[in-house]
Amino acid sequence: MDDPRRIISAPEKERKKIQPAAAEAVRVVTLRGLLVLKIFILSLSAYMTYKNVQVALGLATGIG
DSSP: OOOOGGSSSSSSHHHSSSSSHHHHHHHHHHHHHHHHHHHHHHHHHHHHHHHHHHHHHOOSSOOO
């Protein structure tokens, strides 16, 4: 990425004060957090689909 400061939502004057290394660290932490959140949501969705199929087949009495 050319300038990691451009992804930070702040006034231009404040963004210029942030060092590129610090902005890169913020970018990395943000991307990793989003990855963890995405994996969690996908896992929950897969589990709910699995439990719905189990209930439809009569192998389970409920989703909970």
